[in-house]
Amino acid sequence: MSAPKTPCTSEVDHLLLTxxxxxxxQTEMEVELVPFLNALEKCAGDWAPDIVKGARKRRYARAAFWQxxxxxxxxxxxxxxxxRAESPAVELTLELWLPPHPSEINVWLDVQPxxxxxxxxxxxxxxxxxxxWATHYPASYAAAxxxxDRELAGFPHFGREAEVSRRDGFDKVYELCWLNVFGSHLVESVGRERMLSTPxxxxxxxxxxxxxxxLRPTAADFASEDARVAQARxxxxxxxxxxxxxxxxTLRERSAALAPVEPRFHPDLAPLLSRLPDEFAISERQRKTAELNAFRPPVPEEWLPVALPSDVANPERVLESxxxxxxxxxxxxxxxxxxIFDAxxxxLTDLDFYFWRENFPERYERDLIDEHTAPALGAFLGGVLVRRLGGTWVPRQKREESQVRVGKRVWLPFLxxxxxxxxxxxxLEYSLTQFFHEAERYRP
Known part of the structure; x- marks a missing residue:
């Protein structure tokens, strides 16, 4: 059994404790968990969880926890x-493994920001x-x-195959975190005297x-130069x-990768691009923001200076289709x-984001996309130009030649x-959002 392990939200960095x-x-599980709850209630302060979830959510209390x-x-x-939903937001997952497994307690605590x-x-x-916790529940390794930065460091595998990582665990000091607990076996392998003399x-x-x-009095300054020097030493x-x-x-490179990058997106695409960085791992977001700052989509070419005349026998029926x-x-x-109801x-930006997040063009069958999704999108996009920019349809027998006249240009939404x-x-290169804003500039 495993409760979900998802970050509190995706906006900013978190303190993660494992x-x-x-x-x-094993027979007196409630007795064994009293020290866990005592320490949590005594030490959490203003980030104390206030909701407990089993089959349903309840306000936190000891009785609710046991239930x-x-x-x-x-x-x-x-x-x-x-x-805890309010800032600082908290997700804490407690897992217990019971016989026939070895008796284990796994804690995953995420506090944001x-x-x-x-x-x-x-x-x-x-x-x-x-x-x-580490005194009452001896751990081979724990870290906060x-x-x-944990993502950049490669936790929990550190470049090893997953199977090797699961087998060997934290069998040597691959990385140092702000807070670390080294189990007695690892202490002995390093040398207890050496471990206790760590700067x-x-x-x-x-x-x-x-x-x-x-390592340091506070956790939040882990990326500062002083903190990185202390970590390296x-x-x-x-x-x-x-x-x-x-x-x-290596530590300085990680700090540079996490340094905030100010968004400077293409103005037509800013409503879309501003949503994308949060879809990546938190360690990648600044790099992705820089990449998206540099992204310049091609100027839309799906337009004509003069409309092709309609060549359909029954325009009303075509527009109905x-x-x-x-x-x-x-x-x-x-x-x-x-x-999408609002057109x-x-x-259009919401559609752009949905299709990008779902990787729709590469996940779904090409025949479905070409025969159904793309034509439906073309019709919807043209309809938005008509409704929001005062455009007029000019239908053609060949669907990709069908146009919407906006001002002095005609636009090709199906193409x-x-x-x-x-x-x-x-x-991104042919977004619906950019196409609309380009057409908008030619609205009379």
């Missing part, structure tokens, strides 16, 4: 999730809580650090032989086989893109839709 420990008494745990228990496992841990008081609370803000031996190591101390300059250079195509698109997508410029639906990249 702890995989063991517990003793949720019963609801999420089966023969060999149990789990419960705790939340990381900036909340810019002061020593809140950071001391995290340290005190982890100290209590920036989620974005760091806090190095403490726990009663079960584990070592708690905290401590890492090289624990791993004398590593080169200090090489480690520090366009309406049917458009209504079919609305019927198919209205639950996923609710604004506004904003609904645009076909080019648009060729690939994921073409969704």
């Amino acid at each position: 702890l995989n420990g063991t517990f003793r008494d 949720a745990l019963k609801e999420r228990r089966d023969d060999d496992s149990a789990s419960v999730a705790l939340y 990381l900036a909340h841990f810019s002061n020593e008081g809140d950071c001391r609370g995290i340290v005190e809580m982890v100290r209590a 650090h920036s989620m974005a 760091a803000h806090l190095v403490e031996e726990l009663p079960n032989g584990s070592v708690l190591l905290v 401590a890492h090289v101390h624990l791993r004398p086989d590593l080169d200090f300059d090489t480690v520090l250079r 366009y309406g049917d195509l458009s209504e079919g698109l609305v019927a198919a997508l209205h639950t996923k893109v609710p604004s 506004t410029p904003e609904s 645009r839709a076909r080019r648009y639906m060729q690939s994921r990249q073409s969704l």
